[in-house]
Amino acid sequence: MSIATFSRIAGAENLSGSPLIDADLADFLDILQLLIREPSVVGAEDSFFRVLRRELEEVGARVQYYQGVLVAQGPRPYDLILSAHIDRHGLLCTGPNEFQYAAFIASNRCDLTGDSVSEQMMYNIGDRFAGQRVQAHLPYAGTYLGQAAITRSYVCPQRHNLIFELNGLEFLQPGTPISFLDRLKIENGFLSAQLDNVLSVAMLVHLFRKGFRGTCLFTAQEEAGRSWRYALEWFKRQHLTTQKLIVVDTSPFPCTPTATAQQLVLRRKDASGEFAGGITDELQNRCNDLGITTMFKDAYIESQNVDRCKPLSLGRTELGRLAAATCGEINGTTLQIPTTGYHTAEETASLESVAAAIRLLSTYL
Secondary structure, three states, X not given: OOHHHHHHHOOOOOOOOOOOOOHHHHHHHHHHHHHHOOOOEOOOOHHHHHHHHHHHHHOOOEEEEEOOEEEEEOOOOOOOEEEEEOOEOOEEEEEOOEEEEHHHOHHHHHHOOOOOHHHHHHHHHOOOOOOOEEEEEOOOOOOEEEEEEEEEEEEEOOOOEEEEEEOOOOOOOOOOEEEEXXXXXXXXXXXXXXXXXXXXXXXXXXXXXXXXXXXXEEEOOHHXXXXXXXXXXXXXXXXXXXXXXXXXXXXXXXXXXXXXXXXXXXXXXEOOEEOOHHHHHHHHHHHHHHOOOEEEHHHHHHHHHOOOOOOOOOOOOHHHHHHHHOOOXXXXXXXXXXXXXXXXXXXXXXXXXXXXXXXXXXXXX
């Protein structure tokens, strides 16, 4: 039984104080449930791009596929441009029975500067994967090759990457991607899975189903620090600049109380520089009008750093890299959903935050 069907049979009941699962949210959850099951390991996103293209073309979007970016457009493509990255963390076979975190393999290091949130969190999550089931698939076709369980994971100090030991995929050849076996779970007003960043992708698909008329960029290899390059190439092809690009993403918090203290997370800057003030203020004002609670992640991190010996990074986002590379000619703001369990298969977000993001984005229809 689908989540949507269950929700309607259940009378859209209130789940422990979270918003009602109405028809709109139920339709979104059906899309999310579908996309979560599709593998999209960093650097091996081709098969996911094909699934995504099918879903978008079915609702009438004009879709073009370039290297590293799928572009979906409605009848008024330049009214608003949204972006979300499609890659998710996973493993890559790098030698005989050798498996590494795909985002941080040697070939991806040129775009990683050490101050991204992903890189800093790698050392905190290195031992969380024991018992996690994974599945291997062909790099381009996505054809299923087999399953295994992670028996051990640890950070190798020489290779500065997570190393995984598996119990059943010894036959794989180097270059084979391996995704976490993932299913959507909904319980007590929260949903959990490997949400970053299929959650944002599903939201943008849902917007097109509701009649969105602008442009959405779906980028690859964000976790390897490369997605901004693919987005920039598209802007150059179009001879286009903008101050109204909205990048939809998730934002990690250490515990549920801090994550649920607000419904949505905004930013005025990251480690690369300032975001566009106009669109940032516009998002905040729309949230205020809708009664949606927000916080600014950069201000939150700076307040946390006052009493820390080792400061937390503001992070380097896709938007910040774009703005820095173009001296601010391409800029905008970010809209983030607060989560816990970041970069695991149990990353968790509240249904209240998800519903708030959908309500906010729907004001742009």
